Amino acid sequence: MLIINELSKMKKIRTAILISGRGSNMESLIKACQAANFPATINLVIADRNSALGVKIAGDYGIDNSVIDYKKFAKREDFEKEIAKKIDSYNCQIICLAGFMRVLSAWFVNRYQGRIINIHPSLLPAFKGANAVEDAFLAKVQYSGCSTHFVSEEIDSGKIIKQARVKIKRGDSLEEVKMKILAKEHIIYPQTLKKVSRLFLSDEINDF
Numbered sequence: 001m002l003i004i005n006e007l008s009k010m011k012k013i014r015t016a017i018l019i020s021g022r023g024s025n026m027e028s029l030i031k032a033c034q035a036a037n038f039p040a041t042i043n044l045v046i047a048d049r050n051s052a053l054g055v056k057i058a059g060d061y062g063i064d065n066s067v068i069d070y071k072k073f074a075k076r077e078d079f080e081k082e083i084a085k086k087i088d089s090y091n092c093q094i095i096c097l098a099g100f101m102r103v104l105s106a107w108f109v110n111r112y113q114g115r116i117i118n119i120h121p122s123l124l125p126a127f128k129g130a131n132a133v134e135d136a137f138l139a140k141v142q143y144s145g146c147s148t149h150f151v152s153e154e155i156d157s158g159k160i161i162k163q164a165r166v167k168i169k170r171g172d173s174l175e176e177v178k179m180k181i182l183a184k185e186h187i188i189y190p191q192t193l194k195k196v197s198r199l200f201l202s203d204e205i206n207d208f
């Protein structure tokens, strides 16, 4: 009983997730946060388009969610201001990008400096950009994988937090490689959020 009370009092890092699509990484984060001793909670999911399937999944888990449609804004700045307003209204300390397909401006990155995390389907710094799995596959590399990293102004270039390696076997199809990498993403993204949240909670983030 004492342990349960202590866990319910545990301070947790409030987190927002930004998505554009199916949201499988988002779901892996939501599931991880359901554990009583996980140091973060998912408080908000924002999608940049109506077609993002992850929005329904977030709703099914009872997570507050909204669509802020980038097409409705003439300027990226206005779109990002709307996102920031929403995130701030939920007092989120960490923002996880999970298949979020917009490039964030220097203004947004600086506003949340050191608090935005992304997952990318390659072993960074190799194969940056939107077609990372295809590019690695076509390059016939023996190993690829996935990386989590802090978001900096330059795309896919911030400090790496975790990586997982995947062997590409001769005869693997592109689809098989995508699935193998995605399965690893679902492991390292929750591990990453746990690690960063713990550092925030212990004020050690500057030592990272």
Ligand code: GRF
Pocket (backbone or CB within 6 Å): 021, 022, 023, 024, 025, 026, 098, 099, 100, 119, 120, 121, 182, 185
């Ligand atoms: C993942 O492969 C992730 O690495 C990349 O976009 C994809 C998103 O997939 N940034 P999902 O929406 O999380 O299923």
